[in-house]
Amino acid sequence: STQSPVIFLCLCLTMEIASSAASQESQDSTTPTSQSVYQSALSTHRMPCLSQFLGLMESSSECGYCPPKKTRKQRKRKIGAETTLLSEDGNDSSKEISVPGSKPKISTTISQFLTNCAPHIYDAIMNKNWRRCGDYFYFPKNDITCCPQYAIRLDVRSFQLEGRGAVGKKQRGVWNKMGRYLEVLEQGRDMHKEHEQNEISTGTIDDEDVEMKDSHQEELNQKYQQELDRVRERVLVVLRSAITKFSLSRGNLISQIPQFESQDWMRDGLQPSNRKNVHLASNAMIKLFGMAKKNKLDLGFKSVSDLTHSFVDNVLRNESTDSGILSVEATKNGWINFQLDHMPAPPPFADVSITGKEFKKKAKSSSSKKHTSEEVRRLIDNGLEVTLSRAKYDEEEFQLYKKYQMAVHKDPEDEITSKGYTRFLIESTLVPVSDARLPFGGYGTFHMQYRVEKTKQLIGVSVVDILPTGWSSVYFFYDPSFSFLSPGVFSVLYEIDMLKEMCKKHPDFKYLYLGFYIHTCQKMRYKGEYGPSELLCPETHTWVPLSTATKVLDKAKYGRFQPDPSVPRYDANINHADDLLLLVDRSLIPAKFLLQEKNFMQTEECETLTKELLLFKRTVGEHSAKEIAYYVSSLG
Known part of the structure; x- marks a missing residue:
């Protein structure tokens, strides 16, 4: 093949690139020892890093970080080109309205897919404001995007x-609270161990007895779980029957929900409760309301609370008689609480978690000694x-x-x-x-x-x-x-x-x-x-x-943070893309060879590709750009 010398040369160059430990973009990020170790470990990986560059991308929706739109309820007036947010007729509804004169909020990024990305390459481009999600990498165009996103790091x-x-x-409070929680959790275990040691020291039991007690504890835990499963299954039978009848009373509308047939959502949503006089709690109506909304089915209720109260009052309460359920109540947030005639109690020293309320109660009742940071x-x-x-x-x-x-x-x-x-x-x-x-x-x-x-x-x-x-x-x-x-x-x-x-x-x-x-x-x-x-x-x-940058951001959402005027723009000296590698039809070709060879590309195509390559090189950085093969889908 006439291209084979070029391909061979490029492959050798790519393999050399792939085996280098850290680009200059990582700013001497590793010690010589770490660098040499990394070089050796990476040298076994011979595949080049490949970019499928997408260029400038505008989302059709907001980024998710934008503040909520103004509503008429806010009664906030604008002056000049912008109009009032309160309608002429004084309607006080919360309907979102547009504000004439305001700019549309559009999330704008420069994007690419990268495969076989060496860690030092990602390290380097992350220091150029790139981030990844899987193999999708994005660079927020902060001067025009709706909500500028700036890379942040901590030494x-x-x-x-x-x-x-x-x-x-606040941070010390979180750190200390975790230590205190683990201490309270361990105190129950320590009391159990202390009791065992006392029995051993007095000759009441020996080490073999302790092992037997541990085995017995495991049996108790298993027995408790089995009893709990039986009680839950008994309530689930009632719950399934009631939901089926409720569906029929609504014109069998609920059964039209695709996820309805898989009833795992009912079982997963029925769990033990720590509330007083409540043994089990179910979020079945919350899930049902959400599934109906997703499938655009109108169940005839404005809120999940209305749905839950109607279901409990009209169907479930009647269905639960003679089933071991003493009472069933609907909460305003959509949960269903069950009180049973029998609920298995956790065995002593069972491995159960401590809830937030229990932790606060036990922490107050135990020693108030403050611990050192160590x-x-x-x-x-x-x-x-x-x-x-x-x-x-x-x-x-x-x-x-x-x-x-x-x-x-x-x-x-x-x-x-x-x-x-x-x-x-x-x-x-x-x-x-x-x-x-x-x-x-x-x-x-x-x-x-x-x-x-x-x-x-x-x-x-x-x-x-x-x-x-x-x-x-x-x-x-x-x-x-x-x-x-x-x-x-x-x-x-x-x-x-x-x-x-x-x-x-x-x-x-x-x-x-x-x-x-x-x-x-x-x-x-x-x-x-x-x-x-x-x-x-x-x-x-x-x-x-950060303290320097926020002074700029308090005045405008975008600006230059670097106070030293002698520091140039990141793309000031990048004016050509001749030194990049392109992957074309499974062949690696130097960009200089392709862009200067007029037989391969029309002038307009060549200009477009040159602009894309320059945008790629300027945003990922000159050195990283040379380590990544740029994919070109086709020529001519």
Whole structure:
């Protein structure tokens, strides 16, 4: 083939690129030892990083961070080109209205798909304001997008939990509360162990008896669970029958919901309750209302509360007579509470969690001694089981994710699929690099599980990318029943503490990347509380103290953070794309060869491709652009 010398040359160049440890864009991010280790580990990976560049993308909808639209109820008037938000007839409805003279809110990004992305490449372009979701990478066009998003990072060596005003007090409160919770949880276990040791020391029982008691405890736990399952099944029979009759009374409308036939949603939503005189609680009507709304079926009720009260008063209460159900009540938020004639009690010292109310009660009744920071850390280290492993599908994690999305983000259950979860948080385009000499044993995408040591209950999962310069947070989800412990805040504090320890061995592995800081969105400003943080200047792609950047953002949503006027724009000296590699028809070709060879492309096509390549090179950075093969779909 006439192209074979070119292809061979490009393949050799690409393999050399793929085996280099860190680009200059990572700003000497690793120590020489870490760099050489990384080079050696990455050298076995011969596939080039490939970009399918999409260019400038405008979303047809808002980004999700925009403030809510103005409503007539706000009665807020505008002056000049904008009109009043109160209608001429004085109608006080909450209907959303447009404001003449205002700009439409459109989310605008530069986007691409990357495959076989080496960790140091992502590290470098992340320092250019790129972030990823799976293999989709996006660069917010902050000068024109609706809600500018700025990369934020923390040098963990500078973080101090002690003595940092109101924010520090809140964070210390979260840290101490977790330690106190684990202490209270362990006190029950300690009392049990102390009782056993007393019996052993007095000769009442021996070690063999203790083993028999542990075995007996396990039998009691299993028996309790079996009895609980039988009671739940008895209530489920009544609940299914009542919903079927209720559906018939509504013209069999409910049975038209596709998800209705799979009745797992009824079983999953019926759980034990800790409320007084309530044994079981069901969210069946909440789920039913949501499924009907999603399928655009009008059940004839304005709210889930109306639906639940009608169902209980007209059908369920009559259906539950002579079934062991003493009472059934509908709550205003859509739950159904059951009181039973018999409810199995958890056995002594059973592995059951402590609720938020129980924790507060036990914490007050126990010792009021304040612990030092070292004692709190010891309580956390002994009470939590934290494990880090490469991202892979885990059913227990998926069920926790599902529970979290439904409770916290109000996602409909039928929209949360294992396939979507896998695509979002399992699949990763980052090349996994493993070596025990690297921080945490390698780079790539990982899941870190938080479990209560005593109960082995999974309470939270951090999804992270481990890169040459630090730890990039991707997503965190947790068991909503532990929300009283502020697990999101705690996980950040724990990971900062963990990174500080790792930094002692790997001094350049020092940054915690928390994604994007959005100054125009109040709920996203919390990332700035882990200080002293830095924001990436959108004009120079240099890191600036958050305190300096917010002075600019308080005046305008976009601007230059870098105060030094001598620092040039990030794209000031990038005027050509001749030094890039293109993938065309499975062949790697230097861009210079293709752009200058008029036989391959028309002038207009050549100009368009040149503009795209320049946009790509300017946004990912000159050095990273040379390490990525740019995919061209076709010629001519």
